[in-house]
Amino acid sequence: MLGIVVSRADSASERVGTQLLDLADWQEHRDDSRPDADGGGTVYRLPDVEMRVFDELHIYLEGVEHAFDAHLDCLVFVSRHAGETGPLLTAHPTGNVGPAAYGGEDHRFARAAPGALKTVRESLGEYAPGGYDVGMECTHHGPTDLDTPALFVEVGSDEAQWADDEAARAVGRATLDLRDVDPTPERTLVGFGGGHYVPRFERVVRETDWAVGHVAADWGLDDLPEDPETYRSVLRRAAERSGATRALVDGDREFLREALTDLGVEVVSETWARETTGIPLALVERLETGVESVEEGLRFGTLAREGGDESHDVVSLPDDLLAEANGIDHERTLDAVLERSLAVVTDEGGTRLAGPVVVPREDDAAPTPRDRVVDALVAVLRSKYEAVERRADGVVARERAFDPALAREHGVSEGPAFGRLSAGEDVTVDGAVVTPADVHRERERRFAVGSSSDGRQTTAKDS
Template identity: 75%
Template structure:
């Protein structure tokens, strides 16, 4: 169930609460077991299509950041807590959201070096919803982890309207926050595909890109100013890092900036430091497959890129049941020829037919090997997963050569090409006529006509496919 916290000490929060109550058919009851100032009194509940309570709204007197014991006020087990609030700053009209906690000293509620339990899945959903509902003149963003409360074991987040009194009194903005908050009623607040973020400024564009553009969520984010506020005591430093992971439900981290000591400490603590490219490349790919291919083929940072077949296997599954696959070395000369013709098309064509490929030059050029589904025993050659891979390379060659034949043992190409020696034999020396002739124009030299056909030779090249059968390596999920 979603719990929603409104504060009477926050005019924007009260306004958002009014819009929340107007947007849905709430049941109003009275809770006499708690003081009105601590969430008692009027209580508002929503039910799902099957009649089960799935949202509850309570109002408190104190500012959200100083509240304690919030979870105790709600009647049912909570899945997520949303604090609707104002945002203060110099950012202009802004709708924003963030988890709470204090990386360093607690200046605005909560305890030093402590974190509330983050709700990365809810943060991802509400960021998307705020973008959809925001009034035209409002920006939408995310912030790093900051301020209290910190003593929350229910996944929680703040959803805010800012950044000054004009916006706090804006009904359109309040309604947008209310609508986005109601979208959290069915969200999984703690998905497995979650990262912790370290580094960067208070507003977190890098981590926000990950949330917007990949299927990864982000839990706690310790900005540079928070990390700089950590004590030099190694034990406390490491304990705070561990808490950020534990309270985010994550084992992977994205670091914004160099911070070599931080990276070394994270690795020493056993956390996986990933890149923004890694989050993009692994989107839609089962993590079990990511882990195996990074272990057995190459890492994403080393150039591993996932293909369409990694994402077409069905919905994202995090189980260990990964299908068998074959790691296939591509013939060097055939690959070099295709790359030389059009390396972008070559990479795109092979990725479309692969589970994954190895690349170089920053992930822009196919380097091999390629990973394909393991061949099915007794299947026809048309079912061989290698066939579409070779067909992809052949397709690139066909854009340049006149004739391309693909056999079982080789790909043979033929074309007619300008031969400078033939041109010279016919009296055409280097110069303008030579250039026109090579471009396919007929020229006249000393009263003699020289046609392009006179100075072209047919050439043939053979690209062996023997390496395909010699270098297959199959990995089994049972190995």
């Protein structure tokens, strides 16, 4: 059940409430067990939504979740946003990193709804009227005493926008989109650092399959007392109330990173969030433990995004063959191998295949998974060589190449004439025509295929 909180002390909230009533066929019920000011009186219901209206401003409400008759999966405060940001639709979790200047308690967090925040950010982007920006904010005000996953969805940032029916309707539509959304998905990060409007965390929410719970911005962290125990307890609460075991840190705060690690919260990067998108977390953990971390260069292939296999082999690649393919086209080489593998090890910031490669374990396969990867390297060679032959004992590549010695034998001096012959043009020397065919010689290169495994294996039981 989705709960919606409207405040009569907030004109924008009341306007969103009016638009919500217009968006669906609500049933009115009477609740005389509570004062009208505390969410009693007229209550509005859909089969999976309940909306109540309170006199108090949202941020000062206490025990608000207990006003609702049904068990709530998620609680949404429709509200105004105030600031110097122009027309803006925004959303954020609720809580206080530092002192409670605007409702709630010091250093306390309501339970975040990262899955709902991710969905509502997408919906706001779809429904926002022309001229409105859409964004997310850090965790920055009360209430804090909520065990129901909760968030604010807001119209900003001044009187003109608070009175805008189109903006209110966009917030109402986005809020109703939260029906049947899991508010607390497994793939959730807790955020630390950065500014109030959290652009890095918003990118992760928009562009990966990771959600973000509480975000303690720089100004909130700076307001914490120097007491190490309080500092650590705030970090721990932010992670726990986000439902996160991994943290994304914006900026250089080494003490923060160390403290999170000590608390058992793994610190990851935006690159990590992007690279693990669509990859089963069990596979991520197994390969980061058994092969290499994403930060060190592990990159996941197509087969991992298709679900992968429960058992895998880590295979080495022929050094000379890999070097030649990378020299021809390192981007094509990496893409071709990623299509045929679960994961690969890269260097140069994840842009070049370095090996080894993780492939499904197929004991009776012909060709083997490693053979298919080697075939991908062979295909890259064919873009350069005139003939490439895959043999049992290796790969043979042939091409006709310009031979400076032959050119000299035909009386061609080094210089521009060499360049024209190499480029396929005829040249004239002492009245005689020298053609490219006269000065090209067939060259053959052999590449050993080598052993199929580097001795490492991973299974679903590895950790």
